[in-house]
Amino acid sequence: MLVLKKTTIDKLPELAACLMEKGTLVAPVKEAGGFNFRAITDAAQVDLIFHNTILSPKTVFFPQTEDFVRYSVYQPILEAKPVEPEIRPTFLFGVRPCDVKSFEIMDIHFTRTGVPDPYWRKRRDATIIFGFAFDTSEEADPAEFYHTLGIGAADPDGSDVFMLRRDDVLFLKAVSPRGENLLGGLAGLTDAAPDERKYFDDYIAQGHDYKTRYTCVDAEAIAKEFEAIFHNTDFWTKVSNACLSCGICTFVCPTCYCFDICDETQFGQGVRRRVWDACMFTDFTLEASGHNPRTQVYQRLRQKICHKYSFHIRKYGPISCVGCGRCTRYCPVNIDIFSIVEQAVQAKWYKRM
Amino acid sequence: MAISFEQIEQHLKTEALKLLESGKVILVLAYGRGYDANHPMPYVAKHPSDVDNIVFNEYCTANLARYLTRYPRRTKIAIAVKAADSRAVVQLIQEDKVCREDLVVLGIPVYGMKNFKTGEVIDSKTTGGLYNPVLYDILLGEEVHGQPVSSPYDVLAAYEAMDKEERWAFWQRELGRCIRCYACRKACPMCYCDPCFIDQNKPKWGEKSPESPGNLMYHLTRFHHLAGRCIDCGECSRACPVDIPLYLFHKKVAKDCEEMFGQAAGMSIGDKPVLVNFRVDDSDKILE
Numbered sequence: 082m083l084v085l086k087k088t089t090i091d092k093l094p095e096l097a098a099c100l101m102e103k104g105t106l107v108a109p110v111k112e113a114g115g116f117n118f119r120a121i122t123d124a125a126q127v128d129l130i131f132h133n134t135i136l137s138p139k140t141v142f143f144p145q146t147e148d149f150v151r152y153s154v155y156q157p158i159l160e161a162k163p164v165e166p167e168i169r170p171t172f173l174f175g176v177r178p179c180d181v182k183s184f185e186i187m188d189i190h191f192t193r194t195g196v197p198d199p200y201w202r203k204r205r206d207a208t209i210i211f212g213f214a215f216d217t218s219e220e221a222d223p224a225e226f227y228h229t230l231g232i233g234a235a236d237p238d239g240s241d242v243f244m245l246r247r248d249d250v251l252f253l254k255a256v257s258p259r260g261e262n263l264l265g266g267l268a269g270l271t272d273a274a275p276d277e278r279k280y281f282d283d284y285i286a287q288g289h290d291y292k293t294r295y296t297c298v299d300a301e302a303i304a305k306e307f308e309a310i311f312h313n314t315d316f317w318t319k320v321s322n323a324c325l326s327c328g329i330c331t332f333v334c335p336t337c338y339c340f341d342i343c344d345e346t347q348f349g350q351g352v353r354r355r356v357w358d359a360c361m362f363t364d365f366t367l368e369a370s371g372h373n374p375r376t377q378v379y380q381r382l383r384q385k386i387c388h389k390y391s392f393h394i395r396k397y398g399p400i401s402c403v404g405c406g407r408c409t410r411y412c413p414v415n416i417d418i419f420s421i422v423e424q425a426v427q428a429k430w431y432k433r434m
Numbered sequence: 435m436a437i438s439f440e441q442i443e444q445h446l447k448t449e450a451l452k453l454l455e456s457g458k459v460i461l462v463l464a465y466g467r468g469y470d471a472n473h474p475m476p477y478v479a480k481h482p483s484d485v486d487n488i489v490f491n492e493y494c495t496a497n498l499a500r501y502l503t504r505y506p507r508r509t510k511i512a513i514a515v516k517a518a519d520s521r522a523v524v525q526l527i528q529e530d531k532v533c534r535e536d537l538v539v540l541g542i543p544v545y546g547m548k549n550f551k552t553g554e555v556i557d558s559k560t561t562g563g564l565y566n567p568v569l570y571d572i573l574l575g576e577e578v579h580g581q582p583v584s585s586p587y588d589v590l591a592a593y594e595a596m597d598k599e600e601r602w603a604f605w606q607r608e609l610g611r612c613i614r615c616y617a618c619r620k621a622c623p624m625c626y627c628d629p630c631f632i633d634q635n636k637p638k639w640g641e642k643s644p645e646s647p648g649n650l651m652y653h654l655t656r657f658h659h660l661a662g663r664c665i666d667c668g669e670c671s672r673a674c675p676v677d678i679p680l681y682l683f684h685k686k687v688a689k690d691c692e693e694m695f696g697q698a699a700g701m702s703i704g705d706k707p708v709l710v711n712f713r714v715d716d717s718d719k720i721l722e
Binding site: 112113114115135136145146223224319322323325326327328329332333341343345347354356359362363364378409411413414415416417419420 | 468469470473474475476477478496500501504550608611613614615616617619620621628629633635641642643644645647669672673674675676677678
């Protein structure tokens, strides 16, 4: 059986320093607007007293801008130089269980279908994930619904090391062989006592009882309902009346992966890069001919929701949503994606908790 | 306040029902229940039976004037407005984006509205120091009198104390974290350009990636495009997911405009937009 290790919160900088010696440490940092995952430069920056970050940790594997090729407009095209991403062993520290789950969904698109994306895969392979349980003593955030989608508040699945905080103590347990190797070599961690091991196991088990807003859902049934109402313009207009068609929901989403390839040139020196794009933007579907198949807000919102809750289920199996609640929390007009799902299926087979 | 939020909600429902039943308007722009009581959302009532879903509480900060330009002309619309929102309606009428005759303006005299993300009271920050709508057909309640009036420019004190270099550094820092979700322009009632300059690619005016030069290009252009037009509702700053205090720049420009040309945006439908209206005695300070 894998041993449970522990340290204290005040010794967190020591643990951080230890990881920084071995590679890049990426952890939640408090910034002016809230928390975000950032590469740590000072071990004291790591802050685990947070609920969740603004941007999801997908930024670590799929940054908002990624440079591919540098060129000069004064030189022949063959002189253009590909940009090699700098990839070091990385420790992604303090990821909530629902966000860990999102990596599996993103893997489908970046590595398991079509041409594998080398940038995503190299970064993913170089990264050890430290999952971090939600605090179940807090009341559930009204925007979140990971439990509805079958993800526990303390679900170690997908993490290499799973962490749990109990007051001033931080427990760490290896989940994968890579995690085990790493934990074995970290100084400063002590073995937990038997009663603490029991606490840890109980906490993980009880994580599945920590209810977010709704009862469980059936992906197949949802996909079917959305297919049935796809052409119901009245429904889509009604749910999108308030939508501003900004890009917040897609940018903060851990499972949105659309991007645009841009050539950005300044003073003759240019870079071809990919930049996040959002299906909520008017120019997202603008074709070279000038035709735009999605000019209306309702068409764009329908695309976003049906992609996650219908097309994705049919094509790949899982719902493309982990219930982290970011889209709902940061929406300037409080549109709640799961309320739309709820209205779409007309409360036929589930009830609000 | 002379009346409570519940009373405003009641008035709003009564008036909306009357207007929809009589056929005077075909839709009412108001507020509806969101995913919980603290998160109401903009709501469009089209049928008398929709009126039951209308709510009003201290978190109904959204400026509904933003949705007016979404409907074709001659659509008869009733719109619920608070003080700053009514200025947006006036400004849109001045700019000939909406017709006065198409609108039934339901004025809400109110103070103590709160940002639903932070719970902070927004009065002193972004209501233009007003509690009563400047334009309405039907007032939902009684005008607010006797409430201490704060100058809309008080919050600028710390910003104005900075010198040129400090301000440059301030905006580089603040705009540096922009993620280019464009929520600020989408939440703004005065940002109705279609397409917005930043979305154009022939020619391309600014870069798409969220890096400092492109961010500055986008925000500074937007700031200046709103000169003399920003009505200080604060929606851009509240919509921002990374909390950039955009309202500071808008307020500073609004203050300069008011000092130079003696006119605030959206105060009377008889006014011409300040930067459209040329007068021989206009201040030349802008050229200095």
